Amino acid sequence: MDAFDRFWQWAKKPAESSLTIPAELHRAVMELAREKRWDRAAVNQAAARVPDPDR
Structure with missing residues (x-):
C-alpha cells in the first residue's frame, strides 16, 4: 500500500x-493543493519527502 492509498x-x-x-x-498531503490530493504521483512524492516511522 502506498502513501496515496x-x-x-x-x-x-x-x-x-x-x-x-x-x-x-x-x-x-494537506500541504498539496486540493486537486493534487487526488493525484497518486503527487501524494506519493510529497510523502517521500518526510520521514515515516512505519517505513
Whole structure:
C-alpha cells in the first residue's frame, strides 16, 4: 500500500474507526493543493519527502 492509498483509506474511514496515519503523512498531503490530493504521483512524492516511522 502506498502513501496515496494510506491517506485515502484514512480519509474515507467511518467516524467510529480508530485507523490512524502518521502526522507527517497527513501534513504532507494537506500541504498539496486540493486537486493534487487526488493525484497518486503527487501524494506519493510529497510523502517521500518526510520521514515515516512505519517505513
